[in-house]
Amino acid sequence: MPGLSHLYFRSAIVFLIVGISVGIHMSVSGNHNVIGAHAHINLLGWVTSALFGGYYALNPAKATGRLPMVQYFIYTIGVVIMGVSLYLLLQGNLGMEPIVAASSLITFAGVLLFAWVVFMPAGAGVHATPRAAE
Numbered sequence: 001m002p003g004l005s006h007l008y009f010r011s012a013i014v015f016l017i018v019g020i021s022v023g024i025h026m027s028v029s030g031n032h033n034v035i036g037a038h039a040h041i042n043l044l045g046w047v048t049s050a051l052f053g054g055y056y057a058l059n060p061a062k063a064t065g066r067l068p069m070v071q072y073f074i075y076t077i078g079v080v081i082m083g084v085s086l087y088l089l090l091q092g093n094l095g096m097e098p099i100v101a102a103s104s105l106i107t108f109a110g111v112l113l114f115a116w117v118v119f120m121p122a123g124a125g126v127h128a129t130p131r132a133a134e
């Protein structure tokens, strides 16, 4: 499995641990205010990251070059900031709204880069590592 898939699964499982912790805290406290943060940490963080990692594992050639790594960092940083800021927003910190908005766009940029990876031939990214001569 490419290193990038390992990376995706490592961050995915951390998102799942955090997402479930928020879910259990909601259940125990009876306060479901942060349902949106719980849902998106689990769905963008655990489910989508694992899908990305699974895609790269099934298509290792697509994990080559710099673009897939850039895609990983943009997407993951977007989800981390979105998860934290959405949680704080739903706790009543209204000042978080612009950060939620900006991080949603960063996450979306990560998704668009993934679309690029999927549609373009393997290693077609800008600054892709040159292929070894065959």
Ligand code: HEM
Pocket (backbone or CB within 6 Å): 019, 020, 023, 024, 026, 027, 032, 035, 038, 039, 042, 043, 046, 047
């Ligand atoms: C032990 C693990 C989990 C616990 C204790 C838990 C707990 C909860 C609670 C208390 C709610 C609020 C329900 C409501 O107010 O109607 C909720 C909603 C939700 N959870 Fe979880 N959850 C867990 C795992 C997960 C996972 C793994 C996912 C996704 C992969 C997930 C996705 C969702 C979604 C999408 C909602 C919103 C549903 C809606 O809009 O009605 N949850 N969860």
Ligand code: HEM
Pocket (backbone or CB within 6 Å): 035, 036, 037, 039, 040, 043, 044, 047, 048, 104, 105, 107, 108
């Ligand atoms: C940057 C990406 C995303 C943004 C900005 C976004 C935004 C939103 C918004 C504004 C809501 C309504 C929340 C409310 O009424 O309180 C929502 C709900 C929901 N979204 Fe997303 N979403 C994103 C990605 C996703 C993805 C990828 C999934 C599934 C894989 C998903 C699943 C859900 C679900 C299940 C709900 C209902 C649960 C809830 O009330 O929080 N979203 N989303």
